[in-house]
Amino acid sequence: MLDGMDEVADPDLRARVSRLVESFTLAYPKCRFVVTSRVVGYTGASRLQADFATTTVSDFSLEDVRQFLSHWHRLVAIGQMGAGEDAENYARNQTAQLLNAIQNNERVRDLAINPLMLTVIALVHRDRVKLPDRRAELYAEAVDVLLGKWDEARGVDEIRILDDRPFDAGDRRLLLQNIALHMHEHEKKELEAAELRGLLQAAFKGMTKDEAEARRASERFLTVIEERTGLLTARGEGVYAFSHLTFQEYLTALAVAARDDYVDYILKNSAEAWWREVILLTAGYLSTQSKERTTRLIDAIYTSKTEPELFHNLVLAAECLRDVGSNRVTGNIESILQNTLKKELSRETPRVFDLKNAGVFERWTGKAEKKKADSEAIRHMVIQHRNAAANALARIGGQQFWTQPYGEPEWIPIPAGKFWMGEGSQARQIDLPDFQISRVPITNAQYALFVKTTEREAPEHWQDGRIPKGLESHPVVNMKWYDAIAYSEWLSDVTGKHITVPSEAEWEKAAKGDKYKRAYPWGEEFDSSKCNSRELDLDTTTPVGIFLEGASPYGVLDMSGNVWEWTRTNYETKKDDLESTDTRVLRGGSFFNGAGDVRCAFRNRGYPNFRNWVNGFRIVVVSPLLS
Numbered sequence: 151m152l153d154g155m156d157e158v159a160d161p162d163l164r165a166r167v168s169r170l171v172e173s174f175t176l177a178y179p180k181c182r183f184v185v186t187s188r189v190v191g192y193t194g195a196s197r198l199q200a201d202f203a204t205t206t207v208s209d210f211s212l213e214d215v216r217q218f219l220s221h222w223h224r225l226v227a228i229g230q231m232g233a234g235e236d237a238e239n240y241a242r243n244q245t246a247q248l249l250n251a252i253q254n255n256e257r258v259r260d261l262a263i264n265p266l267m268l269t270v271i272a273l274v275h276r277d278r279v280k281l282p283d284r285r286a287e288l289y290a291e292a293v294d295v296l297l298g299k300w301d302e303a304r305g306v307d308e309i310r311i312l313d314d315r316p317f318d319a320g321d322r323r324l325l326l327q328n329i330a331l332h333m334h335e336h337e338k339k340e341l342e343a344a345e346l347r348g349l350l351q352a353a354f355k356g357m358t359k360d361e362a363e364a365r366r367a368s369e370r371f372l373t374v375i376e377e378r379t380g381l382l383t384a385r386g387e388g389v390y391a392f393s394h395l396t397f398q399e400y401l402t403a404l405a406v407a408a409r410d411d412y413v414d415y416i417l418k419n420s421a422e423a424w425w426r427e428v429i430l431l432t433a434g435y436l437s438t439q440s441k442e443r444t445t446r447l448i449d450a451i452y453t454s455k456t457e458p459e460l461f462h463n464l465v466l467a468a469e470c471l472r473d474v475g476s477n478r479v480t481g482n483i484e485s486i487l488q489n490t491l492k493k494e495l496s497r498e499t500p501r502v503f504d505l506k507n508a509g510v511f512e513r514w515t516g517k518a519e520k521k522k523a524d525s526e527a528i529r530h531m532v533i534q535h536r537n538a539a540a541n542a543l544a545r546i547g548g549q550q551f552w553t554q555p556y557g558e559p560e561w562i563p564i565p566a567g568k569f570w571m572g573e574g575s576q577a578r579q580i581d582l583p584d585f586q587i588s589r590v591p592i593t594n595a596q597y598a599l600f601v602k603t604t605e606r607e608a609p610e611h612w613q614d615g616r617i618p619k620g621l622e623s624h625p626v627v628n629m630k631w632y633d634a635i636a637y638s639e640w641l642s643d644v645t646g647k648h649i650t651v652p653s654e655a656e657w658e659k660a661a662k663g664d665k666y667k668r669a670y671p672w673g674e675e676f677d678s679s680k681c682n683s684r685e686l687d688l689d690t691t692t693p694v695g696i697f698l699e700g701a702s703p704y705g706v707l708d709m710s711g712n713v714w715e716w717t718r719t720n721y722e723t724k725k726d727d728l729e730s731t732d733t734r735v736l737r738g739g740s741f742f743n744g745a746g747d748v749r750c751a752f753r754n755r756g757y758p759n760f761r762n763w764v765n766g767f768r769i770v771v772v773s774p775l776l777s
Contacts, residue, residue: 155187155196165195172200188383209263215252218265219245222272248275253614258288261396270295285473286434289400296381297322311370312357323401325353325371326381327408330392330401337424339395343388346372396427403431407439413450420451420466421458429466430473437474445479452487460535461542464491468542476546488548495539495550495696529679530686533696540693544595544622551589551695556644557596559588561771562660562706569664571655573751577667580655586771587652587660590694590707591625591715592637594618600637609633610761623693625713625766631734631758634716634767641769652770653726654719654735654753661710661737662750663703669749671702671709676748681711682741683748691741691764710748713766714740714756721755733757740764 152171158164175183185198197204210218223244227237252262252271261267274282274291282288297319311317329349333341341349350368351361358364375382376390383393392398406412406428416432419425429451436444452467468487476484543550551560566584570577594617601608601615608615609628634651642649652660661671668674670681678685680700682692695707702709714736718726721733736756739748742764747754756765 152183152185155185156192161194161196168196168198172198175200207265210265210268211263212253212259215262215268216245216249218268219248219272222269223248226276244275248272251275253616255285258285261394264394267292267394284434284437284475286400286403286431287438289396289431290435290438293323293381293397293400294319311367311374313363317367317371322371322375323404325350326375327401327405328353329382330398331405333392333398334402334425334428339398340385340389340391343390346390399427400431400435402428403435406432407435407443412436412443413447416447417450417454420454421462426466430470433470434473437478441478441480444474445481445483448474448479448483452490460532461491461494461539462535464494465538465542468546472542472545484546487546488543491539491543491548492550495536495543496698529699533679533686533692536696537688537692540623540696541620544693545620549595549623552593552596555599556641557592557599558641558645559590559592559596559769561586562589562704564656564660564704565664567664569659569662570667571658571751573667573669573749576751580659582655582659583772585652585656587656587706588768588770589705591713591766591768593623593694594626595622597626597637598622600640604636604640606633606636611763621691624691625694625708627691627713627763627766628761629716629765629767630761631716631756634769635728637767638769647771649769649771650728651716651718651767654717654724654737656770656772657709657715657717657737657768658750660704660706661702666703669751670700671706671750672700681708681739681748683711683739684742686741688741709738709750711739712741713764714738714754714762716756716765716767721753731758736765 155164155167155171158167171183171185175181183202185202187196192204220241223241224238227241227244231237231240248271252259258271262271270292271288273295274288277291277295282291329341329346332349333339347365347368350371351364354364354367354371355361358367372382376384381393381397382390385391392401406415409415412432416425416429420429433444433447436447448467448470451470452463454463457463464487468491471479471484471487540550552558553560563586564582564584566582568579568581571580572578597609598617600606609626611628612618638650641647662668670676672680677700679697681697682688691712694712697707697711700710701707715738717735717737718728719735720727720730721735723732724735734756736754737752739752739754756762
């Protein structure tokens with residue numbers, strides 16, 4: 151195995167080495183040969199001929215990451231400590247620490263599937279002992295590694311860029327920041343070689359005696375950055391790009407943070423998706439420098455008077471806060487954002503007039519060609535933005551419909567008395583005692599508290615027992631009947647209340663009220679904007695409680711659509727019990743079903759030991775006799 155052909159910096163010498171490698175393989179024809187190189191160093195005359203086949207390294211799976219780190223730490227430990235049990239134990243501990251850090255940070259995990267980036271992460275972890283918790287700090291360490299520490303660790307001699315003085319990693323980073331900012335401002339992911347060289351020569355002109363020396367420095371810099379760091383790479387003949395868009399975004403963020411007018415500059419670009427990651431990384435970087443500057447930015451974002459779409463500013467500010475952490479800002483900005491998001495999410499009427507006055511109403515509705523916006527399109531757009539806002543609230547530790555420490559839900563009282571159960575001519579009056587029902591289905595975040603406390607098995611789609619990314623405020627799904635009952639019994643124990651899943655009759659009364667035979671919680675006519683059904687075409691669950699207009703007469707939410715919900719009623723006998731193993735009634739309908747399947751009276755068969763992606767549940771407080 152001949153590793154690192156691209157590290158032969160001189161192209162002519164690299165081509166000569168390739169010919170020597172070919173001769174070597176001919177001299178030993180019964181051997182197998184593997185030669186490695188970064189793509190950028192394997193072009194033209196440097197390419198191997200003979201019988202060599204060219205391939206590229208695939209992205210890593212999580213198991214690949216685990217195996218790589220295990221071998222990497224073992225070899226490093228043996229190199230430092232010598233072979234033995236101490237080295238083996240040290241390596242296992244380091245692997246476990248780093249793997250845990252990767253699994254707990256989704257964005258770091260996304261980088262770790264790239265073998266080059268995983269090596270960088272491992273090097274950062276080795277230097278720092280503990281991997282930085284914040285993305286901006288990880289990227290800072292990664293850029294430092296790529297700009298100098300890696301060569302230093304490998305014992306590779308530095309290539310001089312300026313003849314008369316050093317040009318260290320910090321100098322290189324500052325120059326790359328300006329290039330990244332130029333690319334981002336012009337919405338480019340790639341630069342033509344001539345344009346890149348022009349930018350470099352202009353930068354070096356003030357550091358050198360004449361243009362000839364500036365050109366030489368530019369070429370040396372390009373060689374170092376391209377072949378030694380892997381930050382800026384050739385993507386084709388005469389085209390350059392950052393090896394990962396994240397590096398361009400991070401370096402752009404550093405350039406933005408260095409500006410005196412950084413707040414105004416960001417607000418000018420905050421509506422553009424192209425700048426979103428840069429804004430988050432700018433906030434992250436500022437949080438390593440100044441609480442005051444970080445707070446000023448987040449405050450300016452969420453208090454801005456103009457926004458391109460509903461909740462845009464609040465969501466962006468919340469995402470910034472999540473990246474930096476509440477201990478990196480001043481004042482009570484976290485609670486302010488949480489309370490503001492809750493307040494806005496509880497408003498039934500969208501802020502249409504606010505948006506119209508801001509001059510972005512037509513753009514928001516996507517109906518710029520129409521004088522009169524389509525009301526259904528507006529409602530669907532509101533749902534999408536409520537979805538984003540609810541997820542943002544969950545990511546900064548806020549919750550709308552439940553409280554700590556046990557995740558006890560917001561209860562809606564249902565008074566005693568008769569109601570019409572069933573539809574049309576099949577409806578009959580049923581008399582029920584009073585009870586309380588959770589306003590929304592149980593969420594992933596609530597169920598996670600139960601899993602953590604009881605060590606019960608997590609839903610099978612939770613990888614490594616963790617809530618799927620961004621689904622904290624979504625209803626928990628893949629629930630067996632026994633899971634719902636176990637959760638209810640646990641919450642009963644910790645709260646002292648008599649809690650169980652609702653009977654079919656309790657569920658239906660909470661859905662339609664005591665005066666109506668209506669088909670849906672909101673009335674007789676189906677409305678696709680009032681529940682998460684197939685017609686909305688979201689093809690996934692949504693955060694609980696965002697369909698405010700679909701509330702039942704009692705104010706209970708999500709009674710139609712989103713997920714099927716378990717009841718304690720036997721499907722065959724229509725009697726309520728907690729003991730039998732017969733099939734159970736499921737109510738509510740799911741986003742997979744059509745309009746006819748989310749009616750108040752629609753019932754479905756559910757098998758107690760069967761998990762289904764769209765099986766969830768809500769709970770009720772009942773009297774001791776009924777429980």
